[in-house]
Each structure stands twice: as C-alpha cells, then as structure tokens.
Amino acid sequence: MATPVISPDAIRARFSAALSAMYRAEVPLYADLLTLVEAVNAAAGEATTGDPERHGAIRVGTAHELATLARAFAVLGMEPVGYYDLAPAGVPVHSTAFRPVHEAAIAAEPFRVFCSLLRLELIEDATLRAEAAEILARRQIFTPEALALLGRAEAQGGLDAAEADAFVAALLETFRWHADATVDSDTYRRLSQAHRLIADVVAFKGPHINHLTPRTHDIEAAQAAMLAHGIDAKDAIEGPPARRVPILLRQTSFKALTEPVRFTDQTGAQTGSHTARFGEIEQRGAALTRKGRALYDTLLAQALQGDPALPYAQRLAQAFAAFPDDLATLVDQDLIFVRHRQGAIEPIRYEDFLPVSAAGIFQSNLAGQSRAAYAAASSQAEFETALGRAVLDPFELYAAMASADEPSLQP
Numbered sequence: 001m002a003t004p005v006i007s008p009d010a011i012r013a014r015f016s017a018a019l020s021a022m023y024r025a026e027v028p029l030y031a032d033l034l035t036l037v038e039a040v041n042a043a044a045g046e047a048t049t050g051d052p053e054r055h056g057a058i059r060v061g062t063a064h065e066l067a068t069l070a071r072a073f074a075v076l077g078m079e080p081v082g083y084y085d086l087a088p089a090g091v092p093v094h095s096t097a098f099r100p101v102h103e104a105a106i107a108a109e110p111f112r113v114f115c116s117l118l119r120l121e122l123i124e125d126a127t128l129r130a131e132a133a134e135i136l137a138r139r140q141i142f143t144p145e146a147l148a149l150l151g152r153a154e155a156q157g158g159l160d161a162a163e164a165d166a167f168v169a170a171l172l173e174t175f176r177w178h179a180d181a182t183v184d185s186d187t188y189r190r191l192s193q194a195h196r197l198i199a200d201v202v203a204f205k206g207p208h209i210n211h212l213t214p215r216t217h218d219i220e221a222a223q224a225a226m227l228a229h230g231i232d233a234k235d236a237i238e239g240p241p242a243r244r245v246p247i248l249l250r251q252t253s254f255k256a257l258t259e260p261v262r263f264t265d266q267t268g269a270q271t272g273s274h275t276a277r278f279g280e281i282e283q284r285g286a287a288l289t290r291k292g293r294a295l296y297d298t299l300l301a302q303a304l305q306g307d308p309a310l311p312y313a314q315r316l317a318q319a320f321a322a323f324p325d326d327l328a329t330l331v332d333q334d335l336i337f338v339r340h341r342q343g344a345i346e347p348i349r350y351e352d353f354l355p356v357s358a359a360g361i362f363q364s365n366l367a368g369q370s371r372a373a374y375a376a377a378s379s380q381a382e383f384e385t386a387l388g389r390a391v392l393d394p395f396e397l398y399a400a401m402a403s404a405d406e407p408s409l410q411p
C-alpha cells in the first residue's frame with residue numbers, strides 16, 4: 001500500500017463520533033441527555049465536551065451477522081471480551097463486548113459495543129422459529145461498500161485515511177434506524193408475543209443502534225437531573241451502591257421510546273409502533289479480581305433476595321457494607337486490580353459489563369413485560385462458534401495490565 005494506514009484507534013474514534021452524531025439526530029432525547037450529562041459533569045468540575053466516553057449496544061440475528069461484525073470491529077481495534085448469558089434473566093440472547101484491549105488503545109478511545117446474538121432456539125413455537133430464521137436469512141445488514149472495504153482492510157492490513165472515512169460511513173449504515181419493517185403487522189405481533197426482543201431483532205432491515213451511553217463521575221446527580229427534566233428514567237441505578245472507592249459499573253437509562261414504524265401490509269398514513277431505542281448513563285470504577293467479583297456477586301444476590309419490604313437501595317447498601325471501601329484494604333485483600341504508577345497505586349478501570357445490570361437495562365425495552373428465566377443452559381461454546389473465534393477473558397486482560405511494567409516516562 002502506497003499511503004500510510006490509519007491506526008485502528010483513530011478509525012474507532014471516527015466511528016464513535018459518527019455514530020453519536022447519527023444517534024443524536026435520530027433520537028433528539030439522546031442529544032438532550034448528552035447536554036444534561038455535560039452540565040452535571042461541568043458542575044462537578046470536569047469538562048467532557050468533545051470527549052464523552054461512550055458505549056453502545058446492538059442485537060443481531062444470525063451467526064453470519066455476528067461473525068462479520070467481529071471482523072468489522074477488528075478493523076476498529078475492538079475485540080470480543082467476555083461472555084454474557086441473559087437467558088437466566090428471561091432475555092433470549094447471549095452477548096459479548098467488543099472493545100479495545102490494550103492500555104494505550106483504551107486511553108486513546110475507550111468506545112465499546114455490547115453486542116447480543118438472538119438465541120432462536122429459545123423460540124418455543126417451532127413454526128415461528130422457522131419463520132424467524134427464514135426472515136433473517138433473507139436480509140443483508142452490511143452494504144456492498146462496507147464488505148468491500150472490510151475485505152480490503154484485511155488484505156492490506158489496514159486502511160488509508162480516505163478508505164477509513166469511506167469504511168466508517170458505510171459501516172454506519174448497518175447501525176441506522178429503519179422505520180420500514182420487513183414483516184407484516186401480524187408477523188410482528190406473533191414475534192412480539194414470543195418476546196419483544198425477538199421482534200426487535202427479526203422484524204427490521206438491520207440491527208439499529210439501540211442506545212449510546214455517555215459517562216459521568218456522579219451518576220446520582222445525573223439520575224436526579226433526568227428526573228428533574230421530566231425524563232422517564234429507570235427507577236433504580238444498576239450495579240453496586242455509591243461508594244468512596246467506586247467499583248465496576250453503575251448505570252441508569254431513560255426508558256425506550258415508542259416510535260412509529262410501518263409494516264409491509266400498511267399503506268398511506270397507516271403506521272404501527274415499536275419500542276427499542278433509549279439513552280443510558282454510566283459511571284465506571286475499579287476492575288475486580290476474581291475474588292472481588294465473587295464477593296460482588298454474593299452481595300448482589302443477597303440484596304436482590306433481601307426483605308422485599310425494604311427499599312432496594314437500602315438492601316443494596318446493607319449487603320455491600322461487607323465490601324471494603326478503602327483502597328488499602330481493597331488492595332490488601334486482593335479485591336481490585338491496580339497499577340503502580342510513580343510510586344502510587346491507582347485502580348485499573350473496569351472496561352466491561354455486568355450481566356445482572358445488562359438484564360436490568362434490557363428491561364427498559366420491555367414496557368414492564370418481563371418473563372421468567374429461560375431454562376436453557378449457558379452456551380459460550382455455541383456463541384464462539386457463531387462468532388468465529390473465542391472471546392477473550394476479561395480477568396486475564398486486567399491481570400496483564402496490572403503486571404505491565406511501569407512506563408519509564410519521566411513526569
């Protein structure tokens with residue numbers, strides 16, 4: 001190649017900015033949310049304008065869609081990390097997070113995408129299951145340009161500046177909203193009855209981005225600001241309670257909007273509706289070791305199963321009283337990952353997601369229609385077969401960051 005390649009980090013930054021611009025235009029309430037979070041962050045003395053760290057989420061329907069996305073995200077320097085099984089929470093998908101994995105790449109642009117694959121085998125009605133598979137087999141979620149540039153990136157080992165811009169623009173089409181459904185209203189109704197998320201994945205031309213997520217260091221203030229602005233926010237913040245030393249990930253969102261769509265049997269001014277798209281806010285804290293994570297899971301289960309007469313926030317605070325909340329003890333007890341920098345200890349930020357929290361975020365799409373756990377076994381092996389590769393183990397990535405040599409840069 002004659003012209004120099006653009007770094008995957010730079011392509012990811014361009015893609016993240018383009019996706020944000022598209023989503024702000026598509027979902028004005030998301031633009032309002034960004035403004036509100038910027039104000040909350042500014043009040044806390046930090047400027048995020050121009051640098052709002054984000055994640056997004058999409059849901060795909062077939063192994064081929066997932067594998068092709070994995071190839072596309074690789075061009076953006078993002079690899080699949082972790083396996084999330086949502087079936088126990090009554091959501092018929094399993095998921096991974098595509099994200100940068102090296103410290104410098106994360107520092108350059110931490111944008112991540114939570115990506116779910118529909119588990120068609122969880123559609124109980126065999127006729128509907130076959131119909132859904134057939135509908136999905138007919139669609140192509142990538143443009144010819146995106147596929148051609150993906151092939152070129154793989155053959156050349158990267159893209160030059162003009163190719164990178166063209167690839168970002170072409171890939172963006174996969175994430176765009178399509179108000180025209182690919183099915184008639186009766187098929188949509190039957191898919192929705194099986195599960196609203198099945199209809200969301202199957203009935204449209206592509207896996208529209210369903211939310212983006214700016215970050216804050218004060219999620220309590222951000223949640224209060226949403227409510228003060230009359231935004232229909234989730235009742236509770238997902239994840240651990242507020243702490244002196246933040247751990248893992250706390251999240252809240254506004255509930256998904258009901259938007260007009262058109263089914264194939266509708267003509268003229270007739271429209272139907274679909275509920276899928278929302279906005280979220282995240283606050284990240286320290287990555288936990290396996291030992292720390294086991295403690296987190298135990299305490300969270302205690303809070304969830306605690307006395308239902310008590311408010312959830314109170315149960316959560318009570319359960320987490322058993323989780324040390326000062327840096328020295330967290331390090332002594334080997335509960336968090338830290339890096340040593342210039343003689344000081346600094347927690348390593350958690351870059352991943354949490355299955356119980358993710359299930360809570362999915363609920364924002366379901367308008368109160370939650371269902372019981374699917375009995376299906378977790379199937380990471382099947383997910384990896386669909387993906388075309390193994391997912392990376394997040395604990396190993398954090399351990400590698402913790403043991404990396406201290407950079408020898410002088411201050």
Ligand code: OOG
Nearest residue numbers: 057114353357358361362
């Ligand atoms: C993904 C929900 C999970 C998160 O932040 O935990 C998620 C979805 O609704 O598709 O994004």
Ligand code: NI
Nearest residue numbers: 057213280361
């Ligand atoms: Ni999210």
